Amino acid sequence: MIKVEAIHFTYPTGVEAIRGVTIQIEDGEFVTIMGENGAGKTTLVKHFNGLLKPTHGHVEVDGIDTRNASVAELSRKVGLVFQNSDHQLFSETAEEEIAFGLRNFGFDAQTISKRVEWALNLLDLVEYRKSSPFMLSGGERKRLALASVLAWDPQIIVLDEPTIGQDYQQKEKLREFITQLIAQKRTVIVVTHDVEFVAECRPRVILMSRGEVVADGPATRILTDYETVTKVSLLPPQVTQIFLRLSDLNLPSNIIDIYEARRLLSARILKAGLR
Amino acid sequence: MRVFEGLKFKRASTPIHRLDPRVKFLISCIIFITAVLFNELLPLLVLFLAQLPLILVARVHREWIQSLKGASIFAVMIFVMNLVVGYMSPTSSYTISFSLAMAVRFLVLIASFSSFFLTTSPDDLGLALEESRIPYEFCFAFTTAVRFVPVLANEAQTIVDAQRSRGLELEKGNFMRRVRNYIPILIPLIVSAIRRSLELAEAMESRSFGAKKTRTSLYSLRMKSIDYFVAILTFALFFFAVYVRMVVAIPRIEIFIP
Numbered sequence: 001m002i003k004v005e006a007i008h009f010t011y012p013t014g015v016e017a018i019r020g021v022t023i024q025i026e027d028g029e030f031v032t033i034m035g036e037n038g039a040g041k042t043t044l045v046k047h048f049n050g051l052l053k054p055t056h057g058h059v060e061v062d063g064i065d066t067r068n069a070s071v072a073e074l075s076r077k078v079g080l081v082f083q084n085s086d087h088q089l090f091s092e093t094a095e096e097e098i099a100f101g102l103r104n105f106g107f108d109a110q111t112i113s114k115r116v117e118w119a120l121n122l123l124d125l126v127e128y129r130k131s132s133p134f135m136l137s138g139g140e141r142k143r144l145a146l147a148s149v150l151a152w153d154p155q156i157i158v159l160d161e162p163t164i165g166q167d168y169q170q171k172e173k174l175r176e177f178i179t180q181l182i183a184q185k186r187t188v189i190v191v192t193h194d195v196e197f198v199a200e201c202r203p204r205v206i207l208m209s210r211g212e213v214v215a216d217g218p219a220t221r222i223l224t225d226y227e228t229v230t231k232v233s234l235l236p237p238q239v240t241q242i243f244l245r246l247s248d249l250n251l252p253s254n255i256i257d258i259y260e261a262r263r264l265l266s267a268r269i270l271k272a273g274l275r
Numbered sequence: 276m277r278v279f280e281g282l283k284f285k286r287a288s289t290p291i292h293r294l295d296p297r298v299k300f301l302i303s304c305i306i307f308i309t310a311v312l313f314n315e316l317l318p319l320l321v322l323f324l325a326q327l328p329l330i331l332v333a334r335v336h337r338e339w340i341q342s343l344k345g346a347s348i349f350a351v352m353i354f355v356m357n358l359v360v361g362y363m364s365p366t367s368s369y370t371i372s373f374s375l376a377m378a379v380r381f382l383v384l385i386a387s388f389s390s391f392f393l394t395t396s397p398d399d400l401g402l403a404l405e406e407s408r409i410p411y412e413f414c415f416a417f418t419t420a421v422r423f424v425p426v427l428a429n430e431a432q433t434i435v436d437a438q439r440s441r442g443l444e445l446e447k448g449n450f451m452r453r454v455r456n457y458i459p460i461l462i463p464l465i466v467s468a469i470r471r472s473l474e475l476a477e478a479m480e481s482r483s484f485g486a487k488k489t490r491t492s493l494y495s496l497r498m499k500s501i502d503y504f505v506a507i508l509t510f511a512l513f514f515f516a517v518y519v520r521m522v523v524a525i526p527r528i529e530i531f532i533p
Contacts, residue, residue, distance in 0.1 A: 012341070051436050071439045080440040086470075087430070088437040090462035100459070104442030134466065148441065 007057035017043040019211035030182050032190045032198050035208035036233035041191045045158050049078040079154030083161040085145035089133035097133050098148045119151040139170050156187040163194045199237035199256040207232050224254040291333035295502040296395045296403040302509050306387040309516045315525045316376040323383050335393040342389040354378040397422050402496050434463050
């Protein structure tokens with residue numbers, strides 16, 4: 001469980017990136033954090049594993065104040081996958097890359113090789129085990145970065161902009177993958193701009209703007225609230241936009257799912273046909 | 276990475292910012308040469324403190340202190356190295372004050388160049404180089420390098436964060452281990468710097484860099500009377516320092532170990 005209590009954070013440059021944020025994320029929850037560029041999303045998640053310590057207020061991870069624990073200790077619980085995988089890949093082979101974190105956390109050799117094997121399989125990277133991370137494609141590098149964090153099996157997984165630069169199929173795989181993690185009772189926190197991606201996953205949505213939380217609730221409620229969503233430079237999902245424009249037909253306005261939309265529309269058409 | 280904070284230029288309009296970049300560069304160079312002339316603690320301290328008024332007038336003291344803080348670890352290293360080497364040679368009677376002087380000398384150098392970069396815009400710097408008849412390619416390479424220092428510093432910070440999130444502890448282990456801890460930081464940093472430079476080259480070529488041999492520029496630098504005055508004053512102080520070096524016996528500050 002992550003408990004964030006009235007935190008403020010000011011960078012050494014004087015920029016106040018977080019201005020009084022209070023949230024609580026329960027175990028096994030699936031949360032997305034959305035908001036315009038510079039809203040403080042990445043700054044906020046960097047507090048979850050202690051990379052940043054709040055200037056005011058405090059952050060607790062499983063009851064431990066992040067000020068009293070090292071980044072390494074907290075990262076064992078909270079796996080943070082950065083936006084740009086090029087900022088972390090450095091090893092000679094993909095295998096080595098995955099083993100890096102495991103070595104840092106002091107796993108024994110046998111466990112390391114088992115976990116590396118598991119992570120390679122999980123993210124479909126077995127054929128690249130001996131390849132240099134720098135020779136992989138963008139999507140593969142992203143998967144490798146994810147594998148290298150999942151390998152130590154953190155209870156809470158934070159993904160910063162995982163869908164950027166991914167094609168539709170890869171996004172679909174990522175979505176399935178997140179669903180799997182949640183089925184395994186992991187907590188998943190995703191920072192993203194990708195409204196369509198979020199709409200399909202239906203998580204809890206936290207909207208941020210200028211260092212503050214402006215809305216917090218289920219995706220169906222938050223993403224269909226046109227005013228709030230546009231305030232943080234986002235747009236509601238396309239299906240929702242269609243339904244908002246069809247509101248004079250007495251259709252519900254809180255639809256974010258294409259399948260539900262189809263069901264509603266075909267029922268309506270059927271009824272009209274019968275008449 | 277804090278050292279780089281002290282090299283980031285922020286636009287402002289103080290008398291120091293408005294000074295001709297060539298004059299400011301002259302001041303930094305004179306401070307550099309003077310610092311090398313002396314190896315006694317007292318004049319080096321004077322040289323260090325003499326920069327304070329300039330920093331305060333330019334209102335960059337906060338950034339300046341940041342860069343000194345970042346550099347202080349190296350100053351401590353210099354102090355310790357000198358102390359160790361000094362104790363091994365038998366003729367040293369004032370090792371501590373000498374080692375301290377060496378550390379202060381290093382800080383003087385950092386301080387003077389930090390104040391130069393803090394108060395000179397990269398554009399002015401490029402212009403100054405061009406008007407010194409240095410080939411444009413070199414000027415461009417230099418200003419680009421300066422321009423990318425903060426970008427690289429930001430990137431380095433992100434990489435450090437990413438690797439720490441994977442359990443890397445930079446401060447852990449003995450000296451050799453600590454040096455090795457930096458490999459996961461340096462490789463991504465170098466790779467991305469090279470990648471960035473290739474992209475920059477392509478972007479420049481697509482905007483026809485170097486299409487014409489002769490270049491003109493919109494702005495040109497002109498020395499004003501205040502610039503001449505400051506330059507002459509700087510030279511005067513320099514000659515005074517040389518005079519002191521050659522003629523005056525400098526009192527030593529002795530620090531003894533009880």
